[in-house]
Amino acid sequence: MKQGEYFRINSIEELKQAYEMFEGEWDKTYSLEVEIKDFNKGYKYVLYSTFGIYLADVTFILNYTEIPSPLRNINNLNKLI
Numbered sequence: 001m002k003q004g005e006y007f008r009i010n011s012i013e014e015l016k017q018a019y020e021m022f023e024g025e026w027d028k029t030y031s032l033e034v035e036i037k038d039f040n041k042g043y044k045y046v047l048y049s050t051f052g053i054y055l056a057d058v059t060f061i062l063n064y065t066e067i068p069s070p071l072r073n074i075n076n077l078n079k080l081i
Contacts, residue, residue, distance in 0.1 A: 006047040006061050007069040015039050015055070017071050018046050027052035 001007075001022070009015055019032050025048075035043075035055050043055040047064060 001046075001048050001053070001067065001070060003048050003050060004064050005067045006045045006056065006064045007067050007071075008045055009039070009069070009071070010044070012036055012039060014069075014071050015046075018053075021070065022046075022053045025053050027054040030054050 009018060015035060016032065019026060019035065029051075038055045041057075043057045045056045045058070045061050047054060047056040047060060049064075
């Protein structure tokens with residue numbers, strides 16, 4: 001994932017996977033607990049900005065590029081193992 005990109009998540013489980021996948025790149029002002037609360041408020045997009053990776057709602061993604069969720073490949077791999 002590069003700066004200026006985002007992808008949609010559909011569950012808290014996906015949020016947890018994204019948090020693990022991008023460990024160290026997540027915006028330091030957020031924690032998983034905070035992001036879970038934001039997800040429940042409607043923040044459904046994982047966004048990579050100059051501040052790092054964090055959850056955003058639809059108003060923040062307007063100038064960013066959507067990419068396919070990198071979590072889909074992990075989910076498919078887990079089903080095969």
